[in-house]
Amino acid sequence: MEEKKKCARDVDDIDGYGNDTVYSENQTLDWNDRLYLNVKPENKRKMKVWPEKPTNFRQILLDITAKLENVNEIVFKAMAKSLGLEEDCLLKQYGENPIALARFNLYPPCPTPDLVLAAKAHGDASAMTYLLQDKEVEGLQALKDDKWYKVRIVPNAIVVNVGDQVEIMTNGIFKSPIHRVATNRERERMTIAVFFTPDATSEGRGPLMLSKFDAESNLRLKSELLQLNILLGIEQRDATLS
Numbered sequence: 001m002e003e004k005k006k007c008a009r010d011v012d013d014i015d016g017y018g019n020d021t022v023y024s025e026n027q028t029l030d031w032n033d034r035l036y037l038n039v040k041p042e043n044k045r046k047m048k049v050w051p052e053k054p055t056n057f058r059q060i061l062l063d064i065t066a067k068l069e070n071v072n073e074i075v076f077k078a079m080a081k082s083l084g085l086e087e088d089c090l091l092k093q094y095g096e097n098p099i100a101l102a103r104f105n106l107y108p109p110c111p112t113p114d115l116v117l118a119a120k121a122h123g124d125a126s127a128m129t130y131l132l133q134d135k136e137v138e139g140l141q142a143l144k145d146d147k148w149y150k151v152r153i154v155p156n157a158i159v160v161n162v163g164d165q166v167e168i169m170t171n172g173i174f175k176s177p178i179h180r181v182a183t184n185r186e187r188e189r190m191t192i193a194v195f196f197t198p199d200a201t202s203e204g205r206g207p208l209m210l211s212k213f214d215a216e217s218n219l220r221l222k223s224e225l226l227q228l229n230i231l232l233g234i235e236q237r238d239a240t241l242s
């Protein structure tokens with residue numbers, strides 16, 4: 001608790017430990033506590049809210065972000081190639097100083113799971129999100145064709161989620177899925193999300209010029225994704241909730 005207090009976010013800030021910013025009395029709050037940290041660009045880091053314990057926390061976060069950046073580059077290239085475009089075209093839109101944000105989510109057990117969500121339905125505003133789920137406790141659900149699907153747990157696998165920025169860049173071919181997190185009556189759940197977002201000052205951002213997305217592009221996409229062995233982890237069968 002001591003350490004959490006040291007990292008508490010300021011009322012009007014996003015970085016740090018806390019929960020939803022309260023904008024109105026009628027607002028439904030998410031059932032979670034979180035630690036938000038701007039990792040990149042470096043000049044946006046607010047070191048005073050970066051935990052000092054465990055002592056290797058800061059270095060590990062920097063290392064993980066760097067590794068995920070490499071993964072993100074590979075994914076962006078594969079996506080561009082699958083659309084029949086030059087492989088750097090998504091990366092170029094990403095700019096010189098892209099933003100990397102880490103969010104550590106802690107969802108405590110909730111005595112009334114039918115009344116409140118751990119995270120309300122939302123699409124990520126990022127370009128791409130990489131999520132390490134809790135090893136044991138499920139909760140994440142994704143919306144497809146008006147039905148909610150559980151995103152099943154695959155231990156140590158990272159869920160790769162397309163964010164709004166990539167949906168815009170690719171003219172809606174890659175969709176930013178609406179997702180939410182259910183509460184759990186008995187068990188605590190912990191996840192880590194790293195969001196990559198384009199540099200807001202980079203020029204030439206916006207929808208790419210795509211001629212058409214046809215059966216051939218679809219095949220190319222499938223083979224690119226297969227080669228990458230990206231694990232989306234969405235159960236298509238027997239997991240429908242409504």
Ligand SMILES: O=C(O)CCC(=O)C(=O)O
Nearest residue numbers: 103105124140181191193
């Ligand atoms: O904790 C999860 O499973 C998802 C978290 C999430 O959607 C987010 O942080 O944007």
Ligand SMILES: [Fe+2]
Nearest residue numbers: 122123124179
């Ligand atoms: Fe999300």
